[in-house]
Amino acid sequence: MDDIPRIQRMIAVLWPSFIMAGVATILFFTAFDPRDFLITTRFAELSRLGAYSIGFFLFWLLTASSCLLTCYFQRPCQD
Amino acid sequence: MSEQDQTVKVEDEFYAKRKKLYPREVHGIFASLRLTGVVVLLGLYYLMPWVQWNGRQAVLFDLPDRKFYIFDLVLWPQDFFYLAMLLIIAALALFFFTALAGRLWCGYACPQTVWTEVFMWIDRKIEGDRPKAMKLDKSPWTAQKVVKKSLKHVTWILFSLYTGYTFVGWFTPIDELSIRLFNFETGPWETFWVFFYGFATYLNAGWMREQVCIYMCPYARFQSAMFDKDTLIISYDEQRGEPRGSRKKDVDPDKVGLGDCIDCTMCVQVCPTGIDIRDGLQYQCIGCAACVDVCNSVMDKMGYERGLVRYTTEHAVQGGKTRVLRTRIWVYAALLLVLLAGLIYAISQRVPLELDVIRDRNSLYETTDTGMVENIYTLKLINMDEAPHTYRIDIAGLNGAQLIARETEVDVAAGDVLEIPVRVRIDPYELNRTSTEIQFGVQALDAPELNVMQTGRFVGPAR
Numbered sequence: 159m160d161d162i163p164r165i166q167r168m169i170a171v172l173w174p175s176f177i178m179a180g181v182a183t184i185l186f187f188t189a190f191d192p193r194d195f196l197i198t199t200r201f202a203e204l205s206r207l208g209a210y211s212i213g214f215f216l217f218w219l220l221t222a223s224s225c226l227l228t229c230y231f232q233r234p235c236q237d
Numbered sequence: 238m239s240e241q242d243q244t245v246k247v248e249d250e251f252y253a254k255r256k257k258l259y260p261r262e263v264h265g266i267f268a269s270l271r272l273t274g275v276v277v278l279l280g281l282y283y284l285m286p287w288v289q290w291n292g293r294q295a296v297l298f299d300l301p302d303r304k305f306y307i308f309d310l311v312l313w314p315q316d317f318f319y320l321a322m323l324l325i326i327a328a329l330a331l332f333f334f335t336a337l338a339g340r341l342w343c344g345y346a347c348p349q350t351v352w353t354e355v356f357m358w359i360d361r362k363i364e365g366d367r368p369k370a371m372k373l374d375k376s377p378w379t380a381q382k383v384v385k386k387s388l389k390h391v392t393w394i395l396f397s398l399y400t401g402y403t404f405v406g407w408f409t410p411i412d413e414l415s416i417r418l419f420n421f422e423t424g425p426w427e428t429f430w431v432f433f434y435g436f437a438t439y440l441n442a443g444w445m446r447e448q449v450c451i452y453m454c455p456y457a458r459f460q461s462a463m464f465d466k467d468t469l470i471i472s473y474d475e476q477r478g479e480p481r482g483s484r485k486k487d488v489d490p491d492k493v494g495l496g497d498c499i500d501c502t503m504c505v506q507v508c509p510t511g512i513d514i515r516d517g518l519q520y521q522c523i524g525c526a527a528c529v530d531v532c533n534s535v536m537d538k539m540g541y542e543r544g545l546v547r548y549t550t551e552h553a554v555q556g557g558k559t560r561v562l563r564t565r566i567w568v569y570a571a572l573l574l575v576l577l578a579g580l581i582y583a584i585s586q587r588v589p590l591e592l593d594v595i596r597d598r599n600s601l602y603e604t605t606d607t608g609m610v611e612n613i614y615t616l617k618l619i620n621m622d623e624a625p626h627t628y629r630i631d632i633a634g635l636n637g638a639q640l641i642a643r644e645t646e647v648d649v650a651a652g653d654v655l656e657i658p659v660r661v662r663i664d665p666y667e668l669n670r671t672s673t674e675i676q677f678g679v680q681a682l683d684a685p686e687l688n689v690m691q692t693g694r695f696v697g698p699a700r
Contacts, residue, residue: 165448165452166452169452169453173453177455188314188317189314191303191314205301205424205426206300206301206303207300207301207409207424207426207427208424208425208426210300211426211429211430
């Protein structure tokens, strides 16, 4: 693991997850209009742009966690 | 190795692995081509949002309003298919050009390259070319250095923020955005994305530069899969150049036993990713041909033939012939043409009208006083055209059925959605099955080509 620079590892967690969060956001909000499912909740005031943005960051959190776990489990088992 | 040593080593790599590059300015045919790329692409990026068409922004991916405007075409979320097709076509085009001419995309058209060129131009205007910039970085912090560095970063930041603002202008009408901006009334999310994209530009084009290509770009990693021995690459002619070595201009290289490479290291100095092209093909090479330009100018000065570093193919380097029209090219080209034709056909056949048939969920069917059977539906009619229309609704496919609605001719404004509750009534003796298909159709009265048909189900009593 040591031969991989830390910056490369940081990028390996943050960057693929960023791309996939973007894809997920596009697919999700193409299928669902946030105004339709937020109108009955307490987030009814949230603009669409706000809903897309929050949605994107939630997706990013999700995908980044997955990348982080992959990165973690890649460590050799024996020390 | 103790844990602390390991940490030190990793830290070391984090900082030491990347030596700051000072790519030397280069002139020549490929540098001019790249400049053309920069001007055209950034020109499109910064000016396109300001182009008006039929009284609105010509190209606008209106996210708040969930509509994409591309000149005369207005796409709705329902039209996602076209966007997906377009993305597949773009990917295939990238494969095609990669197989044909290597990393053309990286060298001339990639946003990372294009924006980095602008940032390097700013660097050179403020700090000077490579030797001056290197000297400035080594010098102690004098007032002049502070002024130059601050000026550089302020320019970077202003340019980045303008880039971020233009970015948001592709997704929300830019003229309204500007007015809000000048009144400090931009919405919180607009402001956020201006800064987010601005920051990404500042970071990627200012600080990360070649590291984006090396560590972040997926294309850089897999482009070699599209390569074969007939793909255009940038290569150093080892046979001609070696053994390399410096010599006086009037010395005949043959007499001193040297090749044509004078080892001036100009090709290394101009390289935006900091590699030595003379070490052979490397995945860090973005194919920008800066080394080709600079080596040609050196060869001119020495009075040698140009092309010691040149665009060539592996076959040509080995003394063979390059085959441009090979199977791989034909396959990519054919796929590309078929998909492109398909997309154009699909768009030309697109009917800007959508009908959804939603059955009432509360009851399967109702029976009237006169013994007739009724089903209740909601018809959702979306007029995706840019003009209002009057539509007629009717049903087909179920003999003896009667459509009951408050009105069967409805007006729908441009870009509007109308929900129409309707009932379908039938004598149960007409029904052969419990559940039968029924067609709902809508057609614009003033434009008969605007028509769609949608299938629903009619449910009657069990038989």
